[in-house]
Structure formats: C-alpha cells, structure tokens
Amino acid sequence: QLSKRLARVGELVPEQSRLADIGSDHAYLPVALVLQNKLDFAVAGEVVSGPFEAAKKQVQKNGLNDQIIVRLADGLDAVEQTDGITAVTICGMGGVLIRDILEAGWNNQRLQGNECLVLQPNIGEKPLRDWLTVHGFTILEEDILEENNKIYEIIVASRLETRVAYSEKERLFGPLLLQKQSTVFRKKWLGELNQRETILAQLAKASGDQTVRIHQIEKEIAEIKEVLS
Ligand code: SAM
Incomplete structure (x- = not known):
C-alpha cells in the first residue's frame, strides 16, 4: 500500500x-x-x-x-x-x-x-x-x-x-497550482505568510543593519498576500 x-x-x-x-x-x-x-x-x-x-x-x-x-x-x-x-x-x-x-x-x-x-x-x-x-x-x-x-x-x-x-511568481507558487488555488495550496501559503511575519518581527528587534533582509521579506509578504487575496 x-x-x-x-x-x-x-x-x-x-x-x-x-x-x-x-x-x-x-x-x-x-x-x-x-x-x-x-x-x-x-x-x-x-x-x-x-x-x-x-x-x-x-x-x-x-x-x-x-x-x-x-x-x-x-x-x-x-x-x-x-x-x-x-x-x-x-x-x-x-x-x-x-x-x-x-x-x-x-x-x-x-x-x-x-x-x-x-x-x-x-x-x-x-x-x-x-x-x-x-x-x-x-x-x-x-x-x-x-x-x-x-x-x-x-x-x-x-x-x-x-x-x-515562466515568471518569477509562477516559479515560486507553481504556474498551475497558482491557477487552481486549491484549499491545500492556500493553507501552505498562509503558513508561509505567518512564518515570514514572525521572521519580520524578529528582524525588527535584531541588532545590526537588517534593511536588505527586511525589504526582501516584506516583498515576499506582499507577494503572498496578493496571491491569497
Ligand atoms: N523516493 C522515495 C519516496 O519518495 O518515498 C524515498 C525518499 S527518501 C526520503 C530519499 C532517498 O533518496 C534515500 O533513500 C536516499 O538514499 C536517496 N538519495 C539521496 N540522494 C541520492 C542520489 N544522489 N542518488 C540516488 N539516491 C539518492
């Protein structure tokens, strides 16, 4: 089996x-x-x-x-x-x-x-x-x-x-998964979004210059939010 x-x-x-x-x-x-x-x-x-x-x-x-x-x-x-x-x-x-x-x-x-x-x-x-x-x-x-x-x-x-x-977005989310937007797909990316939001909160408290990393994560968060909206 x-x-x-x-x-x-x-x-x-x-x-x-x-x-x-x-x-x-x-x-x-x-x-x-x-x-x-x-x-x-x-x-x-x-x-x-x-x-x-x-x-x-x-x-x-x-x-x-x-x-x-x-x-x-x-x-x-x-x-x-x-x-x-x-x-x-x-x-x-x-x-x-x-x-x-x-x-x-x-x-x-x-x-x-x-x-x-x-x-x-x-x-x-x-x-x-x-x-x-x-x-x-x-x-x-x-x-x-x-x-x-x-x-x-x-x-x-x-x-x-x-x-x-394939665009960058299609290569990240999967061109066909992106079209189908199944329940499991949405669950996965909601999890990915939460993970990135936690990282962002940690980076805000971290010492040193985190600007580049923060911008990258913010970009990813915006992208995921757009897909899930
Ligand atoms: N394909 C099965 C599955 O999906 O259930 C087994 C997955 S198991 C987690 C990964 C297997 O890939 C291991 O047995 C490991 O020894 C083997 N593996 C890792 N790198 C490999 C390589 N370069 N060539 C052949 N086998 C490899």
Whole structure:
C-alpha cells in the first residue's frame, strides 16, 4: 500500500513508461506500478547501500526481478542508454537536491531531455522550477496534497516544441497550482505568510543593519498576500 503522496506520483507517471525511479529507497513506487500493470520495466536507483539492499529485497519478494533492475548509483548514473527510459521520478527529497541530480544527469547525458519528469520535492520547489525553466521544460501538471500534517507538491514536466517562459511568481507558487488555488495550496501559503511575519518581527528587534533582509521579506509578504487575496 503506497502512501497517498507516492500513490499520486504513481498516477501521474504515464502508462507503459520505462521508468527510472531515482532515490527509490525501498523501491515501493516501481514495485507498486509494475504490480498494477501500469509499467513493465523500471530501474530503481539508490546511492546508499542500506536502501539499495532494501530495494533489492522488495523487488525479489514480489518476484519482479525480470521487470525491475535495482542499481547502486549516484542520481541518474543509474540509467543506461539501453534502458530506453521514458519517465523519471525523483521524490521525497529537497528541491535543490532534485535539481542537482537533474543537472548532473543533463551534463553527462544520462538525461536525454525527452523523458517525462515526475518530481516531488519536499521543500525548495522554486529552485527546481528555475532549473526546469532554464532547460526548456514545460510544466504539464502540478498537484499539492497534505498527508500526516505535511504538504507536498508534485511537478510533471516535459520538453515540448514551444518553450514557456515562466515568471518569477509562477516559479515560486507553481504556474498551475497558482491557477487552481486549491484549499491545500492556500493553507501552505498562509503558513508561509505567518512564518515570514514572525521572521519580520524578529528582524525588527535584531541588532545590526537588517534593511536588505527586511525589504526582501516584506516583498515576499506582499507577494503572498496578493496571491491569497
Ligand atoms: N523516493 C522515495 C519516496 O519518495 O518515498 C524515498 C525518499 S527518501 C526520503 C530519499 C532517498 O533518496 C534515500 O533513500 C536516499 O538514499 C536517496 N538519495 C539521496 N540522494 C541520492 C542520489 N544522489 N542518488 C540516488 N539516491 C539518492
């Protein structure tokens, strides 16, 4: 049984993809998708030996050794050209780490640029959307959900023929999440607003010149208020 978060990621993976799940931990996602007959080939990549062994056990236990290859590798180095990967999932990590994994894969051509990316950053969505924008990806789908008092965002992106230039605001809030303005989205940004207001109050009491920092936070507060209004 997948968590609500991973189940939603799984729904967003295109049917019959050849999937690379990077940072797969127990390989729960590829195992579930193959068992659902949504996929029949996946690579589960892990850089740490404990989770790598756990992934191997999970694949073996489910009798999926012919469909899921588990590899001990850093990021997209888990992908071989002959795998013919068409979709990549990178979930449950910070957005900056996901961005760095994509950047390394882009530079060593493990990432071809024609894959569908399904990304689930725990934090740091903005730097991830910055990377996607710079590298010509279009955000095809976004979702935001809450599980165990945590809010998660999911971003689905592919490179299409026409490039979209996302604004700073769209890269911060998510272009599609911004349009949908779901209850969870509003809850997240209300929390972000409160956090910034607390920081602002602390900065007002802090010693030294805080002008630059105060201006930055005030700008962010105004931006969030505008979106929530
Ligand atoms: N993807 C699963 C999920 O969403 O539930 C597991 C998330 S777990 C918090 C993050 C996993 O990513 C860990 O098992 C960690 O070892 C792995 N990881 C971190 N950096 C990695 C990298 N550069 N390459 C491959 N795996 C990595």
